[in-house]
Amino acid sequence: MWAALGELSARQRAVLVLRYYEGLPDGEIAALLGCREASVRSLASRGLAAMRQPATPAAVAEEGAT
Numbered sequence: 639m640w641a642a643l644g645e646l647s648a649r650q651r652a653v654l655v656l657r658y659y660e661g662l663p664d665g666e667i668a669a670l671l672g673c674r675e676a677s678v679r680s681l682a683s684r685g686l687a688a689m690r691q692p693a694t695p696a697a698v699a700e701e702g703a704t
Contacts, residue, residue: 642689650685653678 643651652671656662664678671678
């Protein structure tokens, strides 16, 4: 999970961590990040979509090499 989070942009990662690990509502996340609630929802949606993408063969091979 943490490796997948590490692949996201800093803002997407911050939104997902604040929402799902810290349990903050969108309004508080928006205030912390200095953006609108709609931006928080968009960042969360795009971040989750990126995490759902299957790993590429090169990434799987690299992971197996470590």
